[in-house]
Amino acid sequence: MIVRYPFRAAALVAGLPLAFALGVAPAHALPDDEPPAVENEEVTVHGVRQPYRGNFTMREIPQAIATIDAGTLRENGLLRLTDALDLNASVVRQNTLGGLWDSFAVRGFVGDENLPSGYLVNGFNAGRGFSGQRDVAGIERVEVLKGPAAAVLGRGEPGGSINLVTKQAQFGRTFGTAGVQYRSFDTVRAEGDANVALTGNLTARLIGYAEKGDTFRDTVSQRRWGFLPSVGLAIGAGTRLIYDMEWTRVAVPFDRGIVVLNGNFRTVPRDRFLGEPGDGDTVARTFGHQLRLQHELGSGWTLLVGASHRNTRLTGASSDAETATARQKLFIDGRTLSRQRRTRRYTSGHSVLRAEVAGEFTTGALRHRVLIGGDVDYFDTDQFFTRFRGPAVNATTTDRQGYVLDLLNPVYGRWPVPAGVPITNRLDVQRTAGAYVQDQISVTDRLQVRIGGRYDDFLLRVGDRLTGVAGRRQRARFSPQAGIVYEVSDPLSLYAAYGQGYRANIGADARGAVFEPETSTSIEAGVKLSTLGGRLSGTLSVYQLQKSNVLATDTLNPGFSVAIGKARSRGVELDVTGQLPRGFEVLVSYAYTDAEARSQVRDPAFSFQILPGDPLINIPRHNVNVQLARHMTIGDRGALLGAGVQHVGERNGQTGTTFALPAHTLARVFGEVDLTPETTLFASVANLFDAHWYANSYSPQWVQPGAPRTATIGVRARF
Template sequence: MPKTIHACRLSVLSLAIFSTFTAQADSLSAVETLEVRGQREAYRGDFDYLKSPEAIFEINSQLIDSTGAQGLTQVLDLSSSVTRQNSLGGLWDSFAIRGFFGDEDVPSGYLVNGFNAGRGFSGPRDVSGIERVEVLKGPKAALFGRGEPGGSINLITKKPSYESASELTLTLGSRQQRRVEGDVNGALSEQIAGRLVGFYQEEDSFRDTLEIEKHGVLAAFRYDHSDRSTWSYELEYAKQEIPFDRGIIALQGNFDFMPIERFLGEPGDGPTTTEVHGHQIQWQYAFNDNWRLSSGLAFRQTELDSLSSDADVSPSRQKLYYDGKTLTRQHRQRAYDTDQYVGRVELSGELSTGSVVHNIMLGIDYDRFEFDRDYRVARAPSLSTMPSDEQLYALNIHNPVYGQFTPPTPSPVTVRQQNQWATGIYLQDQITLTDKLQLRVGGRFDWLRQTTDDRLSQQSAKQSEQHFSPQLGLVYMVSDNWSVYSTYGEGYRLNFGTDHQGQGFEPNQSESSEIGSKWSLFDNDLEVTLAYFDSEQTNIIVADIEHPGFDSAIGKASSKGVELDIAGQLPADINVWFSYTYLDAQVEKDSIDTGLYVGIKAGDDLLNIPDHAASLQLSQYYRVSGRPLTVGTGLQYVDERLGQRGSDFYLPSYVIANLFAEYDITDRWQVKAQIHNLFDRKHFTNSYTQMWVQPGEPRRIQVSVSYYL
């Protein structure tokens, strides 16, 4: 089916759903409904901003909508504590928090409503259906279990309510971007509310020959069984067709070596296809005003299928290093499947022992992750054999002719089934010792198990671990709007793969100490957090020197720095979001890189981690012809970063400016516009090697029209 017809049909379908759902909600508008009740966020506790001994940066739906960000990576750019990492040619979201990242060969994990739910291969996350994004800094294993070493990203989805509200948005933008999104919410009965969000998007890339197409549906239902009992269910489905794109080549640090538009892969490989099916069901029960039970189950299934042609980085095979024009390529095939099952039960509440008040969370959870990986590669012969251009699967980077050679057939490299199980119990108690002093103590004990079945070597491995993760925090209220805090936490994550003996690796571990100060200003409209942290990460996977071809979990790194986050409203109807981070992140132990097999020395910078990063978003509210108008600007600064381990190859620093505005034409019609990269600055967001450098997007203009009912 032609894409334009597909888009039209989906648009008609969206309108039909929009109309039907709205009509159903309107038919119930005259029915007496239950009072709207707030739904407490599960698994995080209910702590005042000033009394929480941790740094959190929230990016709400207002900021997401205003800036026009449509993917999770673009949203996380608004937090300077988060930096982009190797996304495997744009196939998934990959990021570091406070300089630390997990496994480069799999997507970065994130939470959805407190559930571990981002470990699979669902492609870059679209933010439709997301109410806000929380950047939870520092290790969170004591509460959530295994996770990314520098912190956690928690996505809070849009919840249904009994108030009828519907929205249909059409977006047109540069490079033939076409996007339609619908959001319908309302009462289905006196006790049931529902919400449906759907989207479809297609566009051309600024990279030659590449196109992107994606669509998805998110549905949520809420059933208020009684004043004390609430059930909720959420469905997630998305499918994407995205190109595998390793970017450009910046040979010997020359970023003008080739145009940023030039694609070095093979259009005939077709797009990479990703698909996700997810379900969450939760039950919350209030025993009384102080005690609540939160429980939930989640299941998420993802698939990724890909063919790709990209630059070979080995000097023994790469002809480009010698003649400056002939690119040796490898042909790769991937078929990844994951299933994840999560269960969680938590009891939380408050009790007093004399003059001391305890705010307690006690819980147990279960997490099962199944990863079926089939990875195949065809590589060229060594240059010493004098191979032909066809044997090199070569491409002239200055005058590419696609489809010139038949792609070689990939051979199996990794065909493996890996399963992980984790069962944990945790306890957190925030103790109010006096009106000014609070102490948080907590810990978590996990029973971990992992099995690996290697179908190529016909070897199997089993691994069992027990792990305790403590946390400790202290908060002192200097005044009603000023607090200081200190905290300590640890984190862990199981490492994928096996060593030379076929045994699983020791878990990757991190620990962090932090001191900070928080202010709540202008009648609590503005929140300010200043923090200093010092972190260490151990058991990082590196190459095994004594057993070539195998890996070992002996790597070590450190990260320390200062963060300043400001978010809220200033006088004169000015909204501000500001985030600045200074980072000193480096290798702490000599080792060998697993991908390029180059030496890494203690004191080397960590890959793609800038010393300085900042993001500023400012907007102001006006009234024009009696209607509300919001105009804003955004700036993002990223310092230079190491672009290839074991080298002096650095990506240049950059500043990107954006503009955005929204105007309510009537009560039901709104128009929005954004200009990203206003001055069309050439910049590079991340890299793995000088042969795989990701260029940032040139200027983009987007205009959206929304209809509200």
Template structure:
């Protein structure tokens, strides 16, 4: 890790030296440059969006701005997504990746949740949790948008907007320290090279302990970007993403209905296993060209290489788990993992406006291609079953890797010698073409029609088979989308939309059969209000939405004896439906008061029964989807004011997550929780700010997500942090 870090840091130093002469210069703004006749940068346009005002879109999009991220002190994607009540945390694979559901539905359970970066598919892979150091904003694009996105998540899509050069000299340096030996530094610097090249470098380094005993993480990331103005109408942007993370594999705590949860402080892995090492190297190249005031082209390439390697001792499941017998001792198994992925994406999109008679058309036409290569290699050591009622003291401690949940002693046993478990390679290749036309029928009424055609191919190679076998499947499908928006006045609109989605699924069942594609149908309707149209003292949008999402061919983990003997597999659990209501508000008042609220009621359950899924348990129609709370509420408020001409901000935040299923096919529910936080900052000198944060103010014991009753992630106790930032 340190060698790669040295190489990247050296490149950063060279880049900084090259830009040093320019940092002392003063540069014109775009408006000033236009007035003086210099080159004007083309307007940056978001992918797949077109140029529409919020009241004109038939979707309930949500924007988590840089200011909101800072108020929440969010530096990880999961923390940012906690602000949206439509997004719920899912099993995060022992802390090694981001996993979430939107409107009750998650994506592939064996991969990180899919997300976009500047419109590029980039979420799959094994680079560890996504840090926000190089991120300017997070968009939650909810609802039936699949006619455009195609391979997004079933309930919606998350898009990360990266920090790019703004053709100015500015930046900040920040340092944080906090409870449990948390230390972190961030940097964001930008300048220009001449009149037509902008350079920006964001990055972070984090060395952190944890409330979990012996759990320590080390993370490093750097995200440079360069934008070149190739003319008055053309801009070319290149971005690099490089992150290394050393993270202990932490499956969390164990729950038993008689003994309750094991202590949240106890790490049940082995520090001697070492951390899991993850690495990601990504590139994006994007070209934007304006043909005229009405027509523009957005085209680009993306490449992302990720890896995940390391050992882990993990909590055993029922039938091998001693905690269910004595409420004191946790048994474990051992795995070695070596995962790799390569992800290539190419896309181009043409957007424009034209008239046919009295109708105004807002057209988006595009195509994309992606190729995802996924390699999984796993070795495993696992103890045998034992009968219920067994006296734990009669079991061989080394054979079951036993550890005391209340007084753990690590390093008691030598590292087990694991045997073969999974060895497979997979290539998913897809090509899509999409078109959308939003037609202005009148000044108040618009309709949206569109569709997407996808063609997929999947090659799955089982390297454990003798002889080695490769299965190839192909699929194609057209996914339509329609919507309508009616603006009652300048500040209020009604909308409705319908869309279908289609997504190829990775892996196969233990018999080698590949899975049918995931099919989604979504419908929503709602109202939006721009309060600035009615009140001079407030800016912001309020949205109320009702939705329904139907999904087929949902995968769950298959841990039946036959499947686990063959390796690491999933199984199709049938169909599910999600219905709900959402209310979102993001308001800024002239008084300096800021108010953000996101509430969601989500009723997500299976529509069919599956007798053989998930540990041989019966999933029945009406069973809820895992980690999907009925009620979720996020509130963040802040007040800006001056004390003796010194800028001050104080604020608070609250997150409520309702009760939710914690183990598919079983009657295990995670309890609801409500946590509060406070923050305040003072600009003690020009550009120099001191800030303090307290999270989980009342020391609530809570659990954020689970995969099963033996893999439950506990939330942190009361945590305090102090930060200092210098901005210029």
């Protein structure tokens, strides 16, 4: 049974007094996971250690890891996780359900294209529900954990996992920021972040945001708000308790984008909305909690215990372009778009319990750094979906039957709203338990070897209320990992890694068959460089990933997936970030990705076919992001000026076809200047040269156009 929103009233009672007592103010970039000790107190408090990480520097980890910190997000004026991930070339955009969830691929692999992409929040599995696109308010940094890490993380994609480290209560400090900004298309946003030390051992941090305005799409406006408090309690000298809450709401019309007829991406203007404004907003709601306890056991050993629970709900209606050729009048007269009408009620409940012990010991001359842990993961998703679609187009088919829209002269509200019939009424229940162990052994001062593995046992139940058919699948598997790190010199190290992964595929295909779990094998090798006293670092890596039981979008049954068997991705990546002399900051990220199907799948009833060698959808071979910024002084005022460019290569736009999205190049500029020691004026311009670009595609009838030139200006105060 899915838990709905039993904690909402309780959260209001608990959260609002703190909000009124302490005030709300926006995002402040925390320095790192190690806040300073509390002065003049007997208790010395450090930050809560990140799970799955252990006591390692980045150079010692046999894995490519890229970090996007709060300062970079703030300087670029980025507001959504999707936009933040554009800064790393290994991550590319995927189908976002009309802009209502986060979906991305890491190293070419996305998972199930009909569900949001999962990510970690402070090490907990999250992001799998229907919560709308994640706002960056409350995010301290975004970690792109690439490569074969599934043997510890569990249930992640073999290409990598995204971990969001949230802004948490900092002990013994009182500070805050507040800001307001105005963006193109009459959008206004206010933010707040207040960290208040109530006592030496108790701190509350309140983060909130609210945003409202139009978009570049005709008739499409949006409203968003979020409340993200964090409370920290130090219990003695070595125990820290952190509670975080997530309460958000997104309201925006469901928007499938534009249509592309015969390869013409100017078939309609990029701002033309092809749905029905009368359908109103689709609303995504989230309410979640995290509770984490860290206890120092002594002699370098640490215990982490935590729990999280998150409810999501997405409801609304949309009028979407018909994708079936036989039902689409557009292919006959070139201007009359046949449409479907759909309604959705998607809910989910996700609970995670996890515990980990980390520490080290020696055996003879060998130093062992060990992680031992386990987790239990419950995820339920309940989907109710109705659809109206018109008949096949012939000489007697009326425009009303096709629920059409004239692309050249759209008249909204022309037809009565057609009634749909239930297509999906299904409950998917996933129960997973796992345990893992990892040992990184220092063989010499320069050579380290990592070995480990994870055992997972999962149960998946699918209950179809329309057919009365209940499916069930239970599997277990051990996933090993191994890695090696060799320090060539003080700034340079080499690494290699191997890992296997295992992930349950949620749901069933259009015929009700429960999917087999997905398995993967990953190999990776690379070189890491750290120079200028650690201020400049870089990683060059090569990899190959193979997956079995891969899912892809079923283009003839939207909302369903089809198993395409095997897929492979291989590539080369370069990430460089850091600070150069004279106040310069640099970010370079490049990825060459060759991702393709490795099996042949054919549905004889519909002639839908995927062949070995077919590229995976929305994955460019070349993706690059370069950015340069400089901190300077104007008079006695601090200032920053920066610019960046992103190039995304041509991508497949529909599974199993030759339809492709064109390459695009986007430029951006940003800057800020201190008006007073406590006040900063900031501005940015995205898509500086107003390029026409396309973020992702599901089919030629559902193509998401990217935003035109977008300017932002605002002011931020701090205390």
